[in-house]
Amino acid sequence: xxxxxxxxxxxxxxxxxxxxxxxxxxxxxxxxxxxxxxxxxxxxxxxxxxxxxxxxxxxxxxxxxxxxxxxxxxxxxxxxxxxxxxxxxxxxxxxxxxxxxxxxxxxxxxxxxxxxxxxxxxxxxxxxxxxxxxxxxxxxxxxxxxxxxxxxxxxxxxxxxxxxxxxxxxxxxxxxxxxxxxxxxxxxxxxxxxxxxxxxxxxxxxxxxxxxxxxxxxxxxxxxxxxxxxxxxxxxxxxxxxxxxxxxxxxxxxxxxxxxxxxxxxxxxxxxxxxxxxxxxxxxxxxxxxxxxxxxxxxxxxxxxxxxxx
Amino acid sequence: xxxxxxxxxxxxxxxxxxxxxxxxxxxxxxxxxxxxxxxxxxxxxxxxxxxxxxxxxxxxxxxxxxxxxxxxxxxxxxxxxxxxxxxxxxxxxxxxxxxxxxxxxxxxxxxxxxxxxxxxxxxxxxxxxxxxxxxxxxxxxxxxxxxxxxxxxxxxxxxxxxxxxxxxxxxxxxxxxxxxxxxxxxxxxxxxxxxxxxxxxxxxxxxxxxxxxxxxxxxxxxxxxxxxxxxxxxxxxxxxxxxxxxxxxxxxxxxxxxxxxxxxxxxxxxxxxxxxxxxxxxxxxxxxxxxxxxxxxxxxxxxxxxxxxxxxxxxxxxxxxxxxxxxxxxxxxxxxxxxxxxxxxxxxxxxxxxxxxxxxxxxxxxxxxxxxxxxxxxxxxxxxxxxxxxxxxxxxxxxxxxxxxxxxxxx
Numbered sequence: 192x193x194x195x196x197x198x199x200x201x202x203x204x205x206x207x208x209x210x211x212x213x214x215x216x217x218x219x220x221x222x223x224x225x226x227x228x229x230x231x232x233x234x235x236x237x238x239x240x241x242x243x244x245x246x247x248x249x250x251x252x253x254x255x256x257x258x259x260x261x262x263x264x265x266x267x268x269x270x271x272x273x274x275x276x277x278x279x280x281x282x283x284x285x286x287x288x289x290x291x292x293x294x295x296x297x298x299x300x301x302x303x304x305x306x307x308x309x310x311x312x313x314x315x316x317x318x319x320x321x322x323x324x325x326x327x328x329x330x331x332x333x334x335x336x337x338x339x340x341x342x343x344x345x346x347x348x349x350x351x352x353x354x355x356x357x358x359x360x361x362x363x364x365x366x367x368x369x370x371x372x373x374x375x376x377x378x379x380x381x382x383x384x385x386x387x388x389x390x391x392x393x394x395x396x397x398x399x400x401x402x403x404x405x406x407x408x409x410x411x412x413x414x415x416x417x418x419x420x421x422x423x424x425x426x427x428x429x430x431x432x433x434x435x436x437x438x439x440x441x442x443x444x445x446x447x448x449x450x451x452x453x454x455x456x457x458x459x460x461x462x463x464x465x466x467x468x469x470x471x472x473x474x475x476x477x478x479x480x481x482x483x484x485x486x487x488x489x490x491x492x493x494x495x496x497x498x499x500x501x
Numbered sequence: 502x503x504x505x506x507x508x509x510x511x512x513x514x515x516x517x518x519x520x521x522x523x524x525x526x527x528x529x530x531x532x533x534x535x536x537x538x539x540x541x542x543x544x545x546x547x548x549x550x551x552x553x554x555x556x557x558x559x560x561x562x563x564x565x566x567x568x569x570x571x572x573x574x575x576x577x578x579x580x581x582x583x584x585x586x587x588x589x590x591x592x593x594x595x596x597x598x599x600x601x602x603x604x605x606x607x608x609x610x611x612x613x614x615x616x617x618x619x620x621x622x623x624x625x626x627x628x629x630x631x632x633x634x635x636x637x638x639x640x641x642x643x644x645x646x647x648x649x650x651x652x653x654x655x656x657x658x659x660x661x662x663x664x665x666x667x668x669x670x671x672x673x674x675x676x677x678x679x680x681x682x683x684x685x686x687x688x689x690x691x692x693x694x695x696x697x698x699x700x701x702x703x704x705x706x707x708x709x710x711x712x713x714x715x716x717x718x719x720x721x722x723x724x725x726x727x728x729x730x731x732x733x734x735x736x737x738x739x740x741x742x743x744x745x746x747x748x749x750x751x752x753x754x755x756x757x758x759x760x761x762x763x764x765x766x767x768x769x770x771x772x773x774x775x776x777x778x779x780x781x782x783x784x785x786x787x788x789x790x791x792x793x794x795x796x797x798x799x800x801x802x803x804x805x806x807x808x809x810x811x812x813x814x815x816x817x818x819x820x821x822x823x824x825x826x827x828x829x830x831x832x833x834x835x836x837x838x839x840x841x842x843x844x845x846x847x848x849x850x851x852x853x854x855x856x857x858x859x860x861x862x863x864x865x866x867x868x869x870x871x872x873x874x875x876x877x878x879x880x881x882x883x884x885x886x887x888x889x890x891x892x893x894x895x896x897x898x899x900x901x902x903x904x905x906x907x908x909x910x911x912x
Contacts, residue, residue, distance in 0.1 A: 309764075
């Protein structure tokens, strides 16, 4: 019972965090038609910007300013980088984002050093929210939950309930038509890219202090975000949401399960002391998302909610 | 090769030879970036400081030490590339410690190198990779270990647990590689022997340096009802484990090898007192000579983001110097023979380099966090203090070895 409750709580929070990252990535994919390899780098920038800003002011100012800054960086990248590269086709765009990811990582290393920075959660939220089964649950994680849900609602409202959202949705699928109707499509693309990056930045702001803020955080988060986008169905926000929660929950449930292969496949006569027999489910937790990715591509290549095959 | 390039190559190697005569090149191969960067950096700075002091005092047999750092990212493959680079640049002495997987690769590479290049041997001074096998079944004449190995540290921990009657359930958590597995195996066998009534309620291995949030693991530990946790975690894995433990409000004591890892104490804060234990070869708050205090303070002044933690790095450097002076040479084979059986009088007791297996024998100390200390860590008031009965004499800490060493001809 404890295992289930803990895994549910942690899984949902981690899942929502993944969604903050993958929603931007999947929007940008619908727009450009290629995966943005540098997306997780904007997540890292969010954490580092927040570290700098909260150092000279407070965390609360950083919470608002850092994502905006990351969004501006994203917009500049789109306006003066991607838009120029776009003329040379998808491969050029892909390579551009690939190079950009390395560039950002190296710049971060030069500016902030190669090791982790001491980015802490604000004192105001540094207390246990409640205690279940003898373990207290930090208030900051509840705060993360609310920020993520708030962002989710905000994004949904923007895309589905406002005129701007309608135009964005139209521009993602039919850019020429929207252009002919008199809208400034390049501006829309720049805005979408900026917003996507800002959301990744926000994820960095609230996750950088509870995890670790170091130059490797982009590389570590990147693959998981791609898994989310592919499993959810490329270009689908609903799919990304479902996949994020699914992966968050699977990873956290797996950590809680102590059973080994020998216990699960007892009927095959697998010995608990053999190489394969003593692998436990909990030790496989980090592999789970990638297993899901492989299975998804084999059995349902368009992902959970995707409309197009890869 | 044209005549011109051949001449150039000869000229370059001539320069290298004259340079090598003037100085002793040493290489430090450890993580200097990434999640384990601080662990490597803290040790590297200790070596640099000690080398600097030796040079200021006239060097080793009049020759100066030149130490170069190589970043291996705790990756065995990368380490071999860096090792080759170090050897090519003339280094004959290699320091490495973070990661037994790396140390195993280096031992193997050094063994091969020395076999293939007689007269050009390299020695490996291991200051922290503590898988017992390195000074047992896979021991090597070219490898010297200055840290107590996992079985020795575990013996100290299990002896302490033997005296704590209220510990009935123990949880083991460690990093999933050769070292973490060795720690878990040692804990299991020693606990069954010393306290058969203790139940091991969990034996968990997590990926090395990959886990960013240990909360699910901590919650598992709490729900297992454990009275104590034993862990060999180091670096970021230690710090993040403690961060999650603090957040979850767990009051289970942690018996650790490397609780002194940067940031572990400050992650727990006040909660670390009587909760975080470590076993080490010395702590700054032990009674010591004025020179030792001066060294601790100089280190902190020079490298304020770290604490004086790698005492064994200083010991390794000093023992090298003594051995080279005893042998009257800085030739690796001569130094290795001089190191065998050598007793070095150090700040926290004598350190003996056991000849049979090249495992340093020294006093061990079990300490916990206290607010009543001379030196704090992590730039806060809390620091390490030896627990009652936590002083383990080198003779008690000593463990037998199965090493059968092949030795080269004595020079």
